[in-house]
Amino acid sequence: MAGATLRDVARRAGVSIRTVSNVVNASVPVSEELRTRVEAALEELDYRPNLVARNLRRGRTGMLALVVPELDVPYFAELAREVITAARAHGYVVMLDQTDGDGERERELLGRGSRATMFDGLLLSPLAISADELRTRANRVPVVLLGEHIFNGDFHHVAIDNVAAAREATEHLVAMGCRRIAAIGDQPYSTGETAQLRTVGYRQALEQAGLPVDDSLIVSTPRFHRRLGAQAMRRLLALPEPPDAVFCYNDLLALGAMRELTKAGVRVPEDIAVVGVDGIQEGEYSSPTLTTIAPDKAHIARTAVGTLVSVIEGTAPPPADSRAPYRLVVRDSSRRA
Amino acid sequence: MAGATLRDVARRAGVSIRTVSNVVNASVPVSEELRTRVEAALEELDYRPNLVARNLRRGRTGMLALVVPELDVPYFAELAREVITAARAHGYVVMLDQTDGDGERERELLGRGSRATMFDGLLLSPLAISADELRTRANRVPVVLLGEHIFNGDFHHVAIDNVAAAREATEHLVAMGCRRIAAIGDQPYSTGETAQLRTVGYRQALEQAGLPVDDSLIVSTPRFHRRLGAQAMRRLLALPEPPDAVFCYNDLLALGAMRELTKAGVRVPEDIAVVGVDGIQEGEYSSPTLTTIAPDKAHIARTAVGTLVSVIEGTAPPPADSRAPYRLVVRDSSRRA
DNA sequence: CCCAGGTATTGCATCGTTGCAAAAGGCGAC
DNA sequence: GTCGCCTTTTGCAACGATGCAATACCTGGG
Incomplete structure (x- = not known):
């Protein structure tokens, strides 16, 4: 059970530990004869180098x-x-x-x-x-x-450049004729700033298009999960004047939102268009398939x-x-x- | 950069290496006085045990x-x-x-x-x-x-018990009134036998229900991916007499199949019912949501x-x-x- | 026949830690 | 005052590998 060590192999082959090491690492030339003998011993004992020992010596673990x-x-x-x-x-x-x-x-x-x-x-x-x-x-x-x-x-x-990516996603929705574009996934309180950067890009795109920024269309979510996307969408649908598009800060939020829309009988993209971020495989096969910003x-x-x-x-x-x-x-x- | 070792700490605290080790591991009692001194030194040098060395000594890596x-x-x-x-x-x-x-x-x-x-x-x-x-x-x-x-x-x-699970999935489709139930995901040639076991369960269910087993309804796939599920579904739809249900050997195949059905304008579950295996989260939010055998x-x-x-x-x-x-x-x- | 010079082989120390057992220290009992 | 016991502290070796430098070997040239 316990693995053979260099010492075991050396003893068996009748050479020094160091020579076995040289054969194993092929770092230093070893004569044909010894090499053969050592290799036979390696084989017979089924030697495996102990990587923990090697790492200790080398100071790196790989x-x-x-x-x-x-x-x-x-x-x-x-x-x-x-x-x-x-x-x-x-x-x-x-x-x-x-x-x-x-x-x-x-x-x-x-x-x-x-x-x-x-x-x-x-x-x-x-x-x-x-x-x-x-x-x-x-x-x-x-x-x-x-x-x-x-x-x-x-x-x-x-x-990725989160501001530019978010702007591009939002611009795409504008180009598709959407005029009341919501955002799901802001995290104004979070220590991380990815979400905040995406909000910046979203706002930039709206402003550049001359569209008003309506804060009631920006829904925060503590995490980026499907369930929270659905929840946020529910809130947006309950608004007196619901959006005609949603930019979700990741694909899971978008998929959750789409699920909610389907359930509510709202057509995607005819009534509400949806865009996500992440380019996950799931979005290639959802119904409908999901537009997304796909980082490489x-x-x-x-x-x-x-x-x-x-x-x-x-x-x-x-x-x-x-x-x-x-x-x-x-x-x-x-x-x- | 290079981390402090037990030796460094020992030198600093004016004790032996072994004592420092005892403090760190709290295995052996150490007097209040030395403990305090050693702990101070540990703190000052920001000592972290070298796990590679520890593992070598202990013979386990964790x-x-x-x-x-x-x-x-x-x-x-x-x-x-x-x-x-x-x-x-x-x-x-x-x-x-x-x-x-x-x-x-x-x-x-x-x-x-x-x-x-x-x-x-x-x-x-x-x-x-x-x-x-x-x-x-x-x-x-x-x-x-x-x-x-x-x-x-x-x-x-x-x-899981693959035969029983597959049988149960198929029985469910039978109970839903399906009579021409296809299977996607068989791997008759594979070294693995999971797929084959699922085919066994599928056949058992059909036989017990008194339904004929039509081999043209069993589509093999080399892997369990969405794309292959879609592909397999395409083949089934092209049959002179397409199925009214599909048991897919995993959820990805099922999601791929559903995508293909949606694209083809076939209604799920009204025209064709779909069941998968794996209980992945994606199936909770797909449209329609996916029936599945969910292993714990x-x-x-x-x-x-x-x-x-x-x-x-x-x-x-x-x-x-x-x-x-x-x-x-x-x-x-x-x-x- | 010996020596230089190169190659092949080896021994020793070391990486940082812990197990073991011995040494040192403290204290009460006789 | 000394002995013995218990607790705390320590030294040494070892885990299995590799870097370094020294030794052994070998060949060809003088």
Whole structure:
């Protein structure tokens, strides 16, 4: 059961431990004869290097941690997939954890008893943690932030231009002839600012189009879940003058809203057009299919992992915001004559 | 940058390394005076234990690996969430990897150069790997299988009763008055047998209801994705005598099929009723909402992690199949007058 | 036949921590 | 005053691997 060590193999092959190590790592030339003998012994004992020991010696683990609020949120699942793939390309594996949007959990990650020493770098999609906290706590592990911005200049950060993306989504609705466009997902009280940036973009688009900004059309939601999208939509439908379009700050909100509309017998997009953000696969198959701002998740993952690896290797430039590309994908939920 | 070690703290507090270790681990009583001094030093140097070293010494890493085919498949994402939660309850963290259903990738996991020595146990949702391979390769790491069965008696295994579940789903359609019930998702050629078991249950239900089994109504799909569900549905619609219901082997297939039906102007459930398997959140908000067989994912995760932990600790009973509970959740996609 | 120079092989120390068992210290009992 | 016991503290070795530098070996040239 207990695995064979270099020593066991060395004894069996009648060579030194060091020689076995040399064969295993192929770093130093080894004579044909010994190599054969050692390889036979390796085979017979089914040797596997103990990576914990190797990591201790080398001072690196080859593991990255990816921390997201909720893994069952499709955006994060799809992003995680890309991150794992990107990490593999760099020779890293990924430890995955979720915080449930709990600030306590995020702090744990960086605190005293954490497993932070077990991975070489951290990809964090923060929700509740603040800039100061992160700065004072994350002095050990290289960090790259995903999505939420938190604070200027202190950390590497990868995300789309939220203002521009939101503006573009709203402009699209304007171009489709919508005049009373609601927004679902603002978070004026939150520590994170992604939602607030999207509100800025939404307002910009309305103003540029010469449309009035009606605050009763902006519905806040504490999280970005389907249920909350449905709930928000219900409120909008109850207004004396309901909207003719909704820009949702993510696809789950949009899908929840669409469900509510369908249930209420409101036609999408004829009566109310819907746009989301995230470009999750679910939106390709919903009824109707969902128009969305789709960030290039593979790009985000590659950039974030690449940056993190260069931070680990000490070859990274100073922290900077990286703007990831996105596309407006127009589908049925907003396609009007 | 480089973290302080026990030695640094010891030097600073003027005590032995061992005493610092005792304070940190609180395992052995330490006098009030020294404890205070050591704790001050720990604080000043912001000491964090090097977990790699600790793991080497203790021979355990506190990490479990969860390997699934695809993380962006909602079922696996939702399951992963539960697994991470269950693992945390046992003091473990989770390394997550995906195989893309690639047998090669699965083999790598267990092979020579793998990171298998970095985690204490493996939760594997296999797709392509065979029983023999697993048996000869997984002699090192404790393994618990999720979903796919692979082989009797060699490995701990957690899954629902696929025959019964499929039978129940089909019976439900029969009870709703459907008489020409199709099945999407058979995999007669696959190494895995989940799909085949579901086909068995489907046939049993039809036979018990006295309905003919029409092989042209059983559509195979190599994977369980939305696109393939849509494709399969297209084929069924093209039949001279299309079905009046479809049992899909998972929710993604069902959602793909429903999309195709909506596009074709076929009403669900009036013209064709649809049932899926997996109980993913997406089905609660699709239009129409999706009837599904919902395995208790939290139960699966808890059982699997609990079993794995007991295998690791050497207190596990011999390998056995564990049947996880599931529920038939009836929603609009199959609700007929 | 010996030596230089290169290659192949090895021993030792080390990564940071913990298990074990011995040493040191304190205190009451005889 | 001394012994023995209990508590606190410590030193040493070990987990399994690799970096470094020294040794052993080998070949060809003088």
